[in-house]
Amino acid sequence: xxxxxxxxxxxxxxxxxxxxxxxxxxxxxxxxxxxxxxxxxxxxxxxxxxxxxxxxxxxxxxxxxxxxxxxxxxxxxxxxxxxxxxxxxxxxxxxxxxxxxxxxxxxxxxxxxxxxxxxxxxxxxxxxxxxxxxxxxxxxxxxxxxxxxxxxxxxxxxxxxxxxxxxxxxxxxxxxxxxxxxxxxxxxxxxxxxxxxxxxxxxxxxxxxxxxxxxxxxxxxxxxxxxxxxxxxxxxxxxxxxxxxxxxxxxxxxxxxxxxxxxxxxxxxxxxxxxxxxxxxxxxxxxxxxxxxxxxxxxxxxxxxxxxxxxxxxxxxxxxxxxxxxxxxxxxxxxxxxxxxxxxxxxxxxxxxxxxxxxxxxxxxxxxxxxxxxxxxxxxxxxxxxxxxxxxxxxxxxxxxxxxxxxxxxxxxxxxxxxxxxxxxxxxxxxxxxxxxxxxxxxxxxxxxxxxxxxxxxxxxxxxxxxxxxxxxxxxxxxxxxxxxxxxxxxxxxxxxxxxxxxxxxxxxxxxxxxxxxxxxxxxxxxxxxxxxxxxxxxxxxxxxxxxxxxxxxxxxxxxxxxxxxxxxxxxxxxxxxxxxxxxxxxxxxxxxxxxxxxxxxxxxxxxxxxxxxxxxxxxxxxxxxxxxxxxxxxxxxxxxxxxxxxxxxxxxxxxxxxxxxxxxxxxxxxxxxxxxxxxxxxxxxxxxxxxxxxxxxxxxxxxxxxxxxxxxxxxxxxxxxxxxxxxxxxxxxxxxxxxxxxxxxxxxxxxxxxxxxxxxxxxxxxxxxxxxxxxxxxxxxxxxxxxxxxxxxxxxxxxxxxxxxxxxxxxxxxxxxxxxxxxxxxxxxxxxxxxxxxxxxxxxxxxxxxxxxxxxxxxxxxxxxxxxxxxxxxxxxxxxxxxxxxxxxxxxxxxxxxxxxxxxxxxxxxxxxxxxxxxxxxxxxxxxxxxxxxxxxxxxxxxxxxxxxxxxxxxxxxxxxxxxxx
Ligand SMILES: Nc1ncnc2c1ncn2[C@@H]1O[C@H](COP(=O)(O)OP(=O)(O)OP(=O)(O)O)[C@@H](O)[C@H]1O
Numbered sequence: 026x027x028x029x030x031x032x033x034x035x036x037x038x039x040x041x042x043x044x045x046x047x048x049x050x051x052x053x054x055x056x057x058x059x060x061x062x063x064x065x066x067x068x069x070x071x072x073x074x075x076x077x078x079x080x081x082x083x084x085x086x087x088x089x090x091x092x093x094x095x096x097x098x099x100x101x102x103x104x105x106x107x108x109x110x111x112x113x114x115x116x117x118x119x120x121x122x123x124x125x126x127x128x129x130x131x132x133x134x135x136x137x138x139x140x141x142x143x144x145x146x147x148x149x150x151x152x153x154x155x156x157x158x159x160x161x162x163x164x165x166x167x168x169x170x171x172x173x174x175x176x177x178x179x180x181x182x183x184x185x186x187x188x189x190x191x192x193x194x195x196x197x198x199x200x201x202x203x204x205x206x207x208x209x210x211x212x213x214x215x216x217x218x219x220x221x222x223x224x225x226x227x228x229x230x231x232x233x234x235x236x237x238x239x240x241x242x243x244x245x246x247x248x249x250x251x252x253x254x255x256x257x258x259x260x261x262x263x264x265x266x267x268x269x270x271x272x273x274x275x276x277x278x279x280x281x282x283x284x285x286x287x288x289x290x291x292x293x294x295x296x297x298x299x300x301x302x303x304x305x306x307x308x309x310x311x312x313x314x315x316x317x318x319x320x321x322x323x324x325x326x327x328x329x330x331x332x333x334x335x336x337x338x339x340x341x342x343x344x345x346x347x348x349x350x351x352x353x354x355x356x357x358x359x360x361x362x363x364x365x366x367x368x369x370x371x372x373x374x375x376x377x378x379x380x381x382x383x384x385x386x387x388x389x390x391x392x393x394x395x396x397x398x399x400x401x402x403x404x405x406x407x408x409x410x411x412x413x414x415x416x417x418x419x420x421x422x423x424x425x426x427x428x429x430x431x432x433x434x435x436x437x438x439x440x441x442x443x444x445x446x447x448x449x450x451x452x453x454x455x456x457x458x459x460x461x462x463x464x465x466x467x468x469x470x471x472x473x474x475x476x477x478x479x480x481x482x483x484x485x486x487x488x489x490x491x492x493x494x495x496x497x498x499x500x501x502x503x504x505x506x507x508x509x510x511x512x513x514x515x516x517x518x519x520x521x522x523x524x525x526x527x528x529x530x531x532x533x534x535x536x537x538x539x540x541x542x543x544x545x546x547x548x549x550x551x552x553x554x555x556x557x558x559x560x561x562x563x564x565x566x567x568x569x570x571x572x573x574x575x576x577x578x579x580x581x582x583x584x585x586x587x588x589x590x591x592x593x594x595x596x597x598x599x600x601x602x603x604x605x606x607x608x609x610x611x612x613x614x615x616x617x618x619x620x621x622x623x624x625x626x627x628x629x630x631x632x633x634x635x636x637x638x639x640x641x642x643x644x645x646x647x648x649x650x651x652x653x654x655x656x657x658x659x660x661x662x663x664x665x666x667x668x669x670x671x672x673x674x675x676x677x678x679x680x681x682x683x684x685x686x687x688x689x690x691x692x693x694x695x696x697x698x699x700x701x702x703x704x705x706x707x708x709x710x711x712x713x714x715x716x717x718x719x720x721x722x723x724x725x726x727x728x729x730x731x732x733x734x735x736x737x738x739x740x741x742x743x744x745x746x747x748x749x750x751x752x753x754x755x756x757x758x759x760x761x762x763x764x765x766x767x768x769x770x771x772x773x774x775x776x777x778x779x780x781x782x783x784x785x786x787x788x789x790x791x792x793x794x795x796x797x798x799x800x801x802x803x804x805x806x807x808x809x810x811x812x813x814x815x816x817x818x819x820x821x822x823x824x825x826x827x828x829x830x831x832x833x834x835x836x837x838x839x840x841x842x843x844x845x846x847x848x849x850x851x852x853x854x855x856x857x858x859x860x861x862x863x864x865x866x867x868x869x870x871x872x873x874x875x876x877x878x879x880x881x882x883x884x885x886x887x888x889x890x891x892x893x894x895x896x897x898x899x900x901x902x903x904x905x906x907x908x909x910x911x912x913x914x915x916x917x918x919x920x921x922x923x924x925x926x927x928x929x930x931x932x933x934x935x936x937x938x939x940x941x942x943x944x945x946x947x948x949x950x951x952x953x954x955x956x957x958x959x960x961x962x963x964x965x966x967x968x969x970x971x972x973x974x975x976x977x978x979x980x981x982x983x984x985x986x987x988x989x990x991x992x
Contacts, residue, residue, distance in 0.1 A: 115577040115578065115579050116546070116577060116578065117574050117575065117576060117577050117578075118494075118547045118548070118549055118573045118574060118576050118577075118578060119179045119195075119546075119547070119548045119574075120178050120179050120549045120551060120570040120571075120573050120574045121178060121179055121180050121181075121182060121195050121548065121549070122147060122176075122178040122180070122181045122182065122551045122553065122570070123182045123186065123191065123220060123224060123550055123551065123552050123553070124137075124139055124141070124147075124181070124182065124553055124555055125184060125219055125220040125223075125552060125553065125554040125555070125556075126184035126185070127184070127556045137555030137556055138150050138151065138555055138560055138563075139553060139555035139563075141181050141183060142175065143181070144180060144181055145177055145178055145179065145180060145181060146175055146176065146178070146181065147175070147176055147178070147181055148173060148174070148176075149173065149174055149175075149176060149560075149563070149564065149567060150173040151173065151560055174564070174567070176567045176568075176570065176571055177571065177574070178551070178570065178574070179574070180194060180195075182194075187232065188227060188228075188232065188234060188235060188236075188239070189239070189307070191224070191236070192235075192236045192239045192240075192307070193309070195211070195236065195548060195550060196211060196236040196239070196240055196548070197243065197309065198546075199211055199240075199456055199546065200243050200244060200311065200456065201311055202454075202456075202545075202546060203244070203435065203437055203454050203455070203456040204244065204247060204311060204319070204437060204439075204454075205454075206439060206452045206454045207454055207545060207546065208454055208455050208456070208539075208544050208545025208546070209455075209456045209457075209540075209545050209546045209547075209548070210456070210457050210459070210537060210540035210545060210546070210547045210548070211236070211456070211457070211458050211459070211547075211548040211549075211550065212458075212459035212460075212461055212537075212547075212548075212549055212550070213225050213459065213460055213461060213550045213552055214461050214487075214549055214550065214551055214552065214566060214569065214570070215461075215463065215551060215552030215553060215554075215563075215566055216463050216553075216554070216557065216559050216562045216563060216566060217463030218463065218554055218557065219463065219552035219553055219554040219557070219563075219566075220552040220554065221427070221460055221461060221463065221550075221552045222235075222427055222460055223235065224236060224550055224552060225237050225431075225458060225459075225460040226238070226408075226412070226460065234307070236458065237408060237433060237458050238307075238401075238405055238408075239307040239309075240435070240456070240458065241401045241404045241405060241408075241435075242307035242308075242309070242401050243307055243309045243310070243311060244321060244435065244437075245321070245399075245400055245401040245404070246306075246307070246308070246309060246310045246311075246401075247310050247311040247312075247313055248313065248319040249310075251313065251317065251318050251319050252318060252319060252320065252399060253318040253319060253320045253438065253440060253445075254445075255268055255320045255397050256268055257320070257438060257440075257448055257451060258320075258322065258395065258397070258438075259322055259395055259436045259438060259453055261373075261387075261389040262372050262387040262388065262389045262539065263387065263453060264372065265438065265448060265451055265453060267448075268397075306401065316441060316442050316443070317439050317440065317441055317442065318439070318440060318442055318445075319437055319438065319439050320397055320438045321397065321398050321399070321404070321436070321437055322395040322396065322397050322398070322436040322437075322438070323337075323395065323396050323397075323398050323404055323407055323408070323433070323434070323435055323436075324337065324393050324394060324395045324396070324433070324434045324436070325337050325407065325408060325411035325431070325432070325433050325434075326367070326390055326393055326431075326432045326434075326536075327429040327430060327431050327432065328429060328430040328432070328486065328532045328533045328536065329428065329429035329430075330429075331485070331486070331531065332366035332532065333366060333367045333369065333390055333393075333532055333536065334364055334365075334366060334367065335364075335367060335390075335392065335393050335394055336410075336411035336412075336414045336415055336431075337394055337396060337407060337410065337411050337414075338364065338365075338394060365392075367390050367391060367392045367393055368390070368391050368392070369388050369389070369391070369532065369535050369536055370388060370390075370391045371387070371388050372387050372388065372389055387539040387544065388535060388536070388538065388539060390536060395434075395436060408433060411431075411433070412431075415427075415429060415431060427460060427461075427462045427463060428462055428483065429462055430460070430461050430462050430483075430486065430533050431460040432457055432458075432459050432536065433457065433458045433459075434455055434456070434457045434458075435455065435456050435457075435458075436454070436455045437453070437454050437456075438451055438452070438453055439451065439452045439453075439454070440452070455545075457537070457540070459537070461487065461533075462483040463483075484668065485531055485664075485665060485668070486531040486532065486533040486534065487533075489527055489528075489530045489531035489533070489534050490531070490533060490534050490569075491569050491572065492527050492530070493526050493527060493528055493534050493538075493541060494569070494572045494573050494576050495572060496524050496525070496526045496527065497526055497541060497576045498572060498575045498576050499524065500523040500524060500526070501576065501577055503519060503522075503523060504519055504520070507519040526538075526541070528541070528542075530661060540578065541576070541578060544579070545578065545579075546578060547573075547576075547578045549570060549573050551566055551567070551570040553566065553567070
């Protein structure tokens with residue numbers, strides 16, 4: 026940590042020197058090592074190393090225009106290289122685009138948003154835009170990404186490109202360079218699921234081996250018969266030491282056995298030697314100088330959560346002990362695993378390879394193990410084991426998606442056959458293949474918790490990588506501009522003013538910085554899935570690649586290594602020091618095995634140690650400016666916090682949207698149920714009402730032949746009135762068991778509802794002579810009026826108004842204004858107390874009827890018939906004069922007993938005072954009704970005649986009012 030802080034200070038200070046005066050020109054320094062220079066004794070080298078010469082990437086070999094002076098040794102692999110940069114030995118980062126094909130099990134999408142225009146360019150169009158480039162209405166989005174852009178690449182590989190063709194074009198030159206002594210870096214960049222791992226590792230199909238297994242194939246094909254005896258081994262970045270006799274033999278085999286059977290089962294589940302990529306061999310053989318011999322060394326590291334781990338840390342070396350042992354504390358949880366993070370350290374100055382000793386020896390991962398491999402299959406087994414460890418130490422999500430950056434480094438030690446015993450003749454070169462973690466789309470995947478932290482770190486390292494590219498590009502431009510001035514040879518002043526490349530802001534860039542700083546050739550593979558929904562994310566990837574293509578790196582030959590006097594044990598470079606407490610992390614690995622379906626592991630990841638030998642670093646660092654250093658740290662922290670806040674916002678937004686949507690759906694469902702219930706109850710109520718009405722009409726005899734039975738015979742009425750005999754109709758009904766005689770005993774009960782046909786509503790009361798009488802009888806007969814009354818209570822007045830509109834053509838509501846034109850009612854005088862009650866009731870019944878009649882679509886044939894009858898009867902209505910049913914209201918006395926009861930109470934007798942011509946009208950109306958109903962005309966005539974006679978005989982003539990009649 027302390028070391029990093031110091032390094033950070035160095036970079037900061039450099040960036041703050043913007044006004045440094047231009048020093049007098051001085052001869053350019055010599056470039057880094059060649060063989061003759063390396064032979065210088067190490068002690069002399071160390072003595073000449075400057076204490077203030079940090080490894081500044083800006084003034085490094087690659088970026089330095091001074092390097093132009095030294096001609097680079099070109100190899101066959103570099104002859105065909107493309108345009109050179111500002112310096113002859115510099116060239117831009119190669120950026121290859123690989124478009125992923127659409128897979129069978131993926132959702133079909135109408136159009137990919139990537140349109141290849143040529144071998145080197147593609148157009149990327151926002152799929153949410155229409156053909157004119159306008160955002161479609163369906164998908165407006167607040168994106169800053171241009172809807173359509175053209176991007177250029179070194180080469181565009183279409184989806185149909187096979188793995189072999191892709192390898193030959195992109196990676197084979199790097200393999201050639203490696204065997205010729207040059208460094209190289211290749212990394213696959215792209216969003217999740219874009220095909221990075223497929224490109225690097227390969228697929229499961231026979232011909233789908235990726236560039237890593239193919240690289241191993243080509244290397245071992247080419248060095249076949251040229252293996253050295255492995256008496257030296259590589260250390261740090263450029264160092265070589267005599268190999269320990271115990272590890273002088275190559276790994277003979279790799280297996281996954283561990284001391285823990287359950288864990289071994291977990292590993293074995295995933296470890297299979299029958300992988301097609303193991304079997305397949307790329308037949309390519311590169312032609313090498315047969316005077317050299319080679320030893321090949323392999324290491325596999327991962328950068329996870331801003332920490333570096335050795336994925337081959339547990340592999341045993343030596344014959345007969347080549348098993349993988351994932352370390353675990355004894356007597357702990359059976360599947361409790363530990364691993365320790367490794368530190369990135371600057372190489373000691375004795376590794377510096379500049380002739381002047383002023384150059385830096387680069388940075389290396391302290392404690393990272395390198396294994397000597399002698400065959401392609403052996404190397405692949407190691408890689409596979411590393412992959413497995415990457416998964417075991419990862420999470421469930423890792424099985425589907427790489428959540429860490431995987432770095433496989435192949436180191437080649439090359440020595441002349443004739444100088445076997447002269448280690449100074451050895452040359453070391455390395456090629457690193459990086460499978461970057463996919464830039465996480467947290468907004469889409471709703472990442473939280475540990476996943477969020479992972480995503481933050483992945484995006485941070487990728488962001489820093491982009492920043493490094495950006496700064497390198499602008500620095501190189503400035504240098505190029507200054508060199509373009511005629512006569513300008515010294516650029517030291519310009520270099521001092523250059524921005525610091527923030528390699529140290531992430532572990533990934535820190536590990537790779539030597540490549541960018543001019544330690545080899547860099548190839549970037551951009552993986553894109555054009556069927557993916559992440560247009561914005563892919564746009565950023567494309568922009569990144571466009572940026573990378575403008576960055577130049579140096580292609581100098583790899584330096585000749587420094588030889589250490591005594592060999593070191595693997596991992597011995599890092600001495601134990603204070604370290605942070607390990608953090609436990611739970612991991613679940615899905616299995617397809619029979620016994621267990623999942624393996625739960627607990628993983629302790631120890632922080633890197635700060636070794637005692639770190640004080641060596643201080644030699645490389647410039648003095649620290651604590652304030653600037655702190656500011657840098659703060660910027661970094663704020664940036665991270667901002668990013669995390671944005672992620673959280675996005676997650677909260679997504680969750681809120683989902684919650685609101687759910688709530689709305691719930692509400693809609695409740696409303697739907699409520700309306701359905703209401704509708705059903707309405708239907709039931711109406712049915713009941715109609716049934717009640719139909720029953721009434723039936724019992725009143727207005728429907729069917731029963732009418733005869735229920736209609737009073739006027740002659741009988743009249744005679745009985747006179748003779749005082751019982752009503753024959755009533756008797757008949759009683760005989761038939763239809764009349765409740767107990768009711769008859771009491772006579773007309775004013776508390777009961779009169780005819781439901783009487784009066785349409787409260788506002789339009791009608792007094793229907795015949796219907797009222799009939800209803801009264803019906804009430805008596807059925808004794809079910811209580812039910813009717815109950816249903817009447819449910820009625821509400823406003824609905825009665827609708828009836829007027831609907832039925833107005835046939836029946837005009839009576840009102841006080843209509844008094845003059847009204848019928849003169851045929852009345853039976855009644856006590857005011859009873860009449861009031863009696864008049865109040867029909868209104869309700871009428872309301873009920875009108876309500877039911879207003880319900881659309883509910884009129885059955887039966888209902889229509891009854892309605893037409895009602896209307897007919899209503900036409901015959903004799904309305905109460907004021908509609909209130911007060912003292913002067915006219916009622917029909919239902920039967921003889923009632924009349925007698927009324928008389929006994931001292932009420933008025935039946936009276937009728939017709940206006941001129943009114944009787945005729947009444948008769949006519951009744952005739953019309955009875956002609957359609959079952960009531961015979963003769964009967965009606967008799968009824969009318971009897972009533973007329975009674976009215977004419979009436980002596981009182983009081984309280985006769987005119988009632989409105991329909992026009
Ligand atoms: N060129 C290709 N041809 C056929 N299948 C491919 C190709 N590229 C990728 N795939 C398939 O697409 C899927 C996703 O690819 P891969 O796992 O390599 O993506 P990735 O970018 O590494 O994702 P992550 O970053 O999440 O690890 C895999 O099933 C892989 O086999």
